Amino acid sequence: MSKNLRINKNKFIDQTARILFKFNGKKLYGHKGDTLASALLANNIHLVGRSFKYHRPRGIMTCGSEEPNAIVQIGNDPALTDPNVRATEIELYDGLEAFSQNCWPSVNFDIGGINNFLSPLLPAGFYYKTFMWPASFWEKYEFFIRHSAGLGKSPNKPDLDLYDHQYAHCDVLVIGGGISGILSAKLSAEKGLNTILVDDKNNLGGSTLYQDDNAFKINNENSNIWLNKQIEDLKKLPNLTIKKRTSVAAFHAYNYLLARENLTDHLSLHERKNKIRQRLWKIRAKKVVIATGAIERPLIFSNNDRPGIILSSSIKKYIDYYGVKTGENVSLFTNNDSAYEAAISLNKSGVKVKVIIDIRENPNSVLTEKIEKAGIKILKGYTVIDTNGYKRIKSFDVKKLSKDGGSVVGEKITYTCDCLGISGGWTPMVHLFTQSGGKLKFRNSDNVFIPDENKIPSEQISVGSSNGDFELDDVVNNTIKSIMVFLKLDKSNYEQLNIECSKEKQKRNIWLLPSDKPMSKTKPFLDFQNDSTAKDVKLALREGFKSIEHVKRYTTTGMGTDQGKLSNMHALGIIADTTGTNMGELGTTTFRPPYTPLTFGAIVGRNVGEFFDHTRRTAIHNWHVENKAEFENVGQWKRPWYFPKNGETMNQAVQRESKAARESAGILDASTLGKIDLQGEDASEFLNRVYTNAWSKLAIGKCRYGLMLNEDGMVYDDGVTTRLGENHYIMTTTTGGAANVLTKLEDYLQTEWPDLNVYLTSVTDQYSTMSICGPNSKKIIKKIIPNLDLSDDNFPHMSFKNSKIDNVNCRIMRISFTGEHSYEINVQSNFALNVWEKCMEAGKEFNITPYGTETMHLLRAEKGFIITGQDTDGTLTPSDLQMDWIIGKKKYDFIGKRSLYRSDTIREDRKQFIGLLTDDPKEVLEEGAQLVESLEKPIEMLGHVTSSYFSPNLNKSIALAVVKSGKKLKGKKLIVPMENKNINVTITDTVFYDKENKRLNA
């Protein structure tokens, strides 16, 4: 275990800087430049986690974002711990602590491993089939299923890290810093275009960066040396921005892309302090170059999931880039030339490859000949049929393939090993292309889906191996050719490149490799993370699933955190083979963003805590705070809810406040009500059309209550509008409806009635409103404005006066939402606090009592006034609300008028607005409670309670409700069934207090 597999030759890893980290509590060392995966491999650790379903031991299989197995939990701080982190992506930092997931008590001895032996009992759809019945048992199953579901532990404390969002605009965005991305970015920036190059690694160069074999040359230099010079030149270009450690997550329409930049995840914990962890870039690019490369495919054979089985290109990267040997007794298994590149690297590093199993009969190319010359044994036309070893591969069995590849023949040969490299060819990374709306086409010669150049949805191009070019000369030449056309370049410095490389001569592909055992005795894994096998896919097909989208969900193939990057293609291939379909016709499952998982932190950015939403505060807010108000959120507004004194409960405070308002004087901050200023010669006509009642005859200086409907006839909003001048009105709306009413009115003015000369301005914030009500309100106003004639003749109910409080202009309306004699003072907001304090001072001798929304609601309920949005829900007409009096019958038209006599709106059994009294006057109903006539089943629900309070002024419980045919049912007894009792109620009038409206003029 403690063996060191580091080779001392590497320029990418700083071997002078040793980094201490912990894996499952054990102290280990790595170097600067390592990933967690390369550092573990250097410590000869392959077993990293357990698989999801069968808890099979799993090891590091790749070196990038496609890793299905080596996913770990980082850290154990309950606020900062990160689950499902790919060990192949996280850079090693001082103090990193990682833990295996999905195992108990440890990755080496995992109780769940028993599932592996039960696997014949756990086929695809096992949970669907087993836990369906009896239905009542679900609650019992659920506990255990939920307990065993999911990988990793989510943090359970608020995230302490800081995240950011930023916009970027550019002429050209190049995604991917491999050789084709670098050439594209260079051509673009040299042309003078504002270019951004993003790459998810910390080093540009892709796989060519460490391709130092002399079989690959550009202009007589080894390809890595040539590329390095290009990168150095690239960095000097002024109009190029290079974003490393940045992964494009989503490619939306109109070239709008999201990319996550990792800023601190590679730093030691103390270096991260006060720094932004991740930044989500919102990029709008005129043109996009996709150069995301390709991912090597595994091969599908029995027990292909053991720790120590690694993709051949990853073996090469671990050796050539990280300087880490993945084993000392390595063999390779392949269907293409890539494994031979790994063999060359292994050979150079002193790891002699024991044998290369190649399913092809005649792979002869420059590379294969090189290997044969080195004396490495190649078994051509052979396949691996099984592997052995539990926590690490120990050996594998080989047989010769039959000519058609459908079975195996001859003698079994067994080879020992501690690492088996596999390569099943390459899959272009077309995720971003398809996310943007692009369509794929299938290339039969090497079984790849590549972008269809005739179905590109925006100004974008795919180049390099993400476009299906896999040989160095094709990658370079085609990239340059297509970028020149794409960016309209006349010439480039790259037109006369001399490229030498090995060319693959033979291709052979078998999606599911045959075995000498019956299918049922094999375990050929397709989706390593979700443990779905080729058997599961075949079972799904036998059970009648045909669509690939259905097979995917039934077998969960491709549904892990890696989204099946590695082996979705094999699943498709096996479906195509089994059903006799061409893969091109079968198509792929949909690739959805994000390409790799995003943290919630990156998604929400700074929109957390107080930045989550806007908070609106009235100009009098600080007074409310000082006077210990409890606040209620109404839309974005903070409104005083009630003002508790000496430890009162809400109920006690509201009883006191509402009694004071009726017996002497109360004051309410009503500034949040929407206020719209209407001006123009057609203002009266406009009001006629938007309100149900008539407005033309309203005299200047008078106020009127209006009800606004939707075109469907349902009540939308209400409020008092005052005529300030011949062509000048001020409209009030509900607090929550203000913005929508303005938008709706603008809509009608601009689109239906552009001939009307009316201008609308929101003045909600510019004016503050305080309402003083109660029998002593008149005396208080008299004290503040001594020279204003407050007689009913001069200043009657529903009228307004311009006046001054000291030198402050104010509009005073005599309107009432409580049924009491009351005044509403409107002043410019910057004077509001001062005026409020004046009112409080003047009202002191009358015990003026500030009250909040709860008391306001109670007082208006006593009078049966509706609150739109509480007593209405968009399904009530004015008639349903018993407000027929407000419909201007003589008016030819207004918004919603025609709907008031549709067959549905004239039904007599509609829910209608009524009052309720409980038989026991102390019993307060719950808002939302249902109303029924009898308790005999089946019980018909007749309606529900919309508002309910205990009225201190009436000394009994009152409620408002909607009930089917309620208008006709006055006096009828109904029942409110509650959880533990049934409450008897009687239908009444909606007005409970002062039915004659005497108090308005008291």
Add this chain to the structure above:
Amino acid sequence: MFLINCPYCGERDQSEFSCGGEAHIERPKQPTELSDDQWAEYLFMRKNVKGIQFERWNHIHGCRKWFNVARDTSNDKIHAVYKMGERPPIK
């Protein structure tokens, strides 16, 4: 997130706009003379095409003007933007 070329302000991000549904549905001038069915046709019936759809958009976080957009619902391509009261410049 597409870009909309507001006829009053120029090209802006979609997040500045809100969609007001199908365009060219004129409010009947004499609603009282319509049958229930005719009124319901105006009130409720809306097209939901795959392809070019004519829509009303409002530059709600900008100039607050309403205008019309011809948008292909299958790929969000905008083929025309034109002012209220104008006829669609394309079919």
